[in-house]
Amino acid sequence: MPDRPPLSAPASTSLTSGPALTPMAFVNAIVLAYRHRGKDPSAALALAQIAPDDLTDPAARITAAQMERISGAAMQELDDEALGWFSRRLPWGSYGMLARASISAPSLGLALQRWCRHHGLIADDITLQLAVAGDSATLSITEHRSLGELREFCLVSVLRNIHGVACWLIDSRLPLTGAQFPFAAPPHAGAYRVLFSGPTEFDAAQASLRFDARYLALPLRRDEPALQQMLQRALPLTVLQYRRDRLLVQRVRQALAAHTAQTHNADALATLLNISPRTLHRQLKEEGASLQTLKDEVRQARAQDLLLRTARPIKQVAEAAGFQNETSFIRAFRSWTGQSPAQFRRLGKALPPA
Incomplete structure (x- = not known):
């Protein structure tokens, strides 16, 4: 030194x-x-x-x-x-x-x-x-x-x-x-x-x-x-604790995609990431993101993939995408794409079950 x-x-x-x-x-x-x-x-x-x-x-x-x-x-x-x-x-x-x-x-x-x-x-x-x-x-x-x-x-x-x-x-x-x-x-x-x-x-x-x-x-x-x-x-x-986590957005996306059943709320997700819910929200805000936006992105990507790649019933797709019921899934899917899940599948020419 x-x-x-x-x-x-x-x-x-x-x-x-x-x-x-x-x-x-x-x-x-x-x-x-x-x-x-x-x-x-x-x-x-x-x-x-x-x-x-x-x-x-x-x-x-x-x-x-x-x-x-x-x-x-x-x-x-x-x-x-x-x-x-x-x-x-x-x-x-x-x-x-x-x-x-x-x-x-x-x-x-x-x-x-x-x-x-x-x-x-x-x-x-x-x-x-x-x-x-x-x-x-x-x-x-x-x-x-x-x-x-x-x-x-x-x-x-x-x-x-x-x-x-x-x-x-x-x-x-x-x-x-x-x-x-x-x-x-x-x-x-x-x-x-x-x-x-x-x-x-x-x-x-x-x-x-x-x-x-x-x-x-x-x-x-x-x-x-x-x-x-x-x-x-x-x-x-x-001993210095850095406030910023430059990979937090990616880590959140990965956790949401890999642990759908364990990430229904911020508390569960924060526990999975070994941080507090308050720290999770603060750091996402510092990175210009929000938990709800990231959850929607991951859910939308998973739902669209399942709709186009499988013949699962809409109810099963909703569950796999992390929704509690089919109605809330259909409402969210319309807000994302302007289409119902059934319309999206039909227009996308769904493939046989994987």
Whole structure:
């Protein structure tokens, strides 16, 4: 990174006013990294307004601001952006170098491939890999040596880092469909619901994140000036929640088409997409769309396809298109096409049943 932030803060600055969600186990991992280097973490703890007595309370939590403060202080004092995870230090600026190597890529997919490849050049203890199978993309970590007591903190942080960078590069939420970790559920497993969207699985074969592969085709929306600004305070990337989801409209269409019976209302659809109904409506509005319009588009396309491609009765077509009854379907179909379903089928020369 170009410049190191100051190792001091005004005494009046309160870091504890926000929600305390980060497990104390991660602070203890940083303290352990200090001890491995024969250094005293007291100054960093004080700077982050973390009382030493709290370190022994497994139920204790700290705020995102406190985590940012102690992580930044530790990276400087240990001169290691990896905070002791690997067999060799990652000097200050290492992750900035990875970001610079990725930002010129034309798409998120290529940017992530570059990040994974270059990460292996600076830290050979693990390998990051991006794989695509069908409509699902997976970012996974292969471990090449024991990460010891820092294993959980390392795997969580590396995946949080690359996920945060990916969101920043495309200036969009990148919702996860799942996260996996190769260790038993820790006492603070509940915090993983905040750390990673989507369901989390423990005792897996390796650490990984899964998401919709269509995000990989999105173009990057950041340039060098934006990178310079981001690197002045990069740590919030791991906790920043982007309001915009640049693929939400496509994801909604896909969910409506694939899960007709489960998407009759906004609540059910939002649950399927792992967001709140309020967020669903707000983000669709930001994208210039509405749920009702998208539902009509998907229903119309499905109804027309069934009318032209099959000989199903109108009542069955209505049900397959997501309507509760035939009457409401016929009324909606007339508003879309100016014709009744029967007229549309007759004029379209319906084919035999598929």
